[in-house]
Amino acid sequence: MSSWDEAPDVVCHLENVQGLVDVLTAARWKRHQFALLEFSEHGVVLIVEETACLQAKVYLKRDLFIRYDYNAHSRRRFGLSLGLFVDCLNAFSVPAHSNLIQIQYPGPQMQLLLKSVDSPDASICAEISTRIPETIAWDYNFEPAGANPLTFTVKSAALKEAIEDLEWPGSSIQIILEPDPPSVTLRGEGHGDLQIDFMYYANSDLLVAFQCDQRTSFKYKYKFLRATISNMPSSVLKENRGSKLSIGRGGMLKVQHLVSIAKPSVSHAYGGDPVGYQQSGRIAHIEFYVKPEESDD
Amino acid sequence: MKFKAFLTDNGVNLLEKRFLPALDKIGKTCHLYLTRDNAIFLHNLLNGDGVQSVAQFRIQALFDDYRISSQNDDRIAFTIDVSLLLRALRSTVSISSEYGADVAAPDSDSSNRLQIKLVKKLPPNCTVAMPFLTVETRGYKSAVIQDIPISKPLSRAQVVELQNALEMAQDLPQTLVQVPDLIQLQNFVDRMKNVGDVLNVFISKYGDLRVDVSTTLISLGAEFRKLLVIGEQANEPAEDQNLSARSRSSKSISRGDGQTVQVSVKHFSKSLQCHLSKPDCAFYGIAPQGSCLTMIFQFFIPGSRQSDKSISLHCRLPVLDPGSS
Known part of the structure; x- marks a missing residue:
């Protein structure tokens, strides 16, 4: 047990566990998923991917944590089961409680250690085994398609609804960007x-931003498109944020979501101004990369 | 064999709002065992492997004008579907409250009482009469009668067996700890269900309670310390105070101050549903030789901190064989 005497590589404290559960749930598209977790001095990145066609990255900057001690010299990277990690974090999230947790790596057997640190007389602890990642995550190397980026921002809830509606035609979905009139079409056959x-002009409340200088069209597998939005918790969709979609070289699709993991204001029933908790910095970034099926051009 | 009684308002309230919803979660059917002094709802006492629960009421807590007679020392037992009994009581409550609104006179409740009795009836398309527990409400202008099918009353030998099982189930663990917040624990255990099926429960004489699920990939547990202890207690050695939960529990087990058992997460979660009966406190203990995990719920006389002796509820969770997990 001598390893306990040395300071662990990473010790961080997080205030709102439910926020973390929500963010990670968004990247959980099936039951058994292997995820890569990487700690660095800048924060935490979680990477999940499937058959070299779909990748999700969740970025948790160090400002999201109320304490973030990083003592390693190089990045610490390990694999774990995303499902177990989320289920386990979920056990720490007790409704109407503050849920301050400590995340520590590594434990004596290289586990990820989680511990509630609210009260000394009632605590929750967890140890999740980790493994050495088998492969280095495939780098999606997203590059803009041309001089001007091809991108649009759509309300997340509207995007989710549209993609769910497209389940019925199935298999593959074509995304078409048209500069004149500016519009985005999702088409399933x-x-x-x-x-x-x-x-863009008719639905400016749904299609918030649009940038495209030439007609562009690519096809994506329906199940991959669905994975980019369908697991987004409804609490996140209610925040009414937009999701940004960009199409890069070769039709690579990037979907970006911002998820607030600030403390929910409901838990401040004891009065006082909750302004202090509405830090705009408390945002986690989620990115999905989807490879196209085939080129239309 | 005869049984006939009137359920009091308090009795209806206890059963309909509190106990039957809790018992319904433990299991669909149970034994109802009626004696001269007590009415007892028993789950899984004769057929071993589920959560055993015993909810015992003094007759005065539920009934007035209680009449029971049988050749077996005035004892009657049968199995009944808890959810049907609950539904019958719910509908009679809604009917009588409707009538209650119509009839303002305070002396009208005598005509509006809820009678419960054992009957034999010939159901439609049957040639043999079947036993029923009948719940009858007499309203202002009409009466509503509900027949709940029950099993044939238990034979003399079966009643003896039930009585013996009931007596066996009264053994108290040597150490009991008071569980702080049942609803919060329930929340936690419900989330634990996703992680594993087998729950380790550790209880010590120092007032420690630890529940955890452990697999090769993950261990997840909650620990409560400095709980109120009833029965055998001890002071935790000072040198243990700052150790990790796991090493503290293994040390106290080796000293004989702690015990641990494995139970099914599902069973544990079911027994936590007993909070629906709105107990005032709950205690956990491990029976001698780790034969079962016992949960005892305590009810106070309303408006006091005195235990209400006319109501009792406890559960016993079967222990899993450590080899089988």
């Missing part, structure tokens, strides 16, 4: 056709 248009 299979057991019948379904086309959903977001017109």
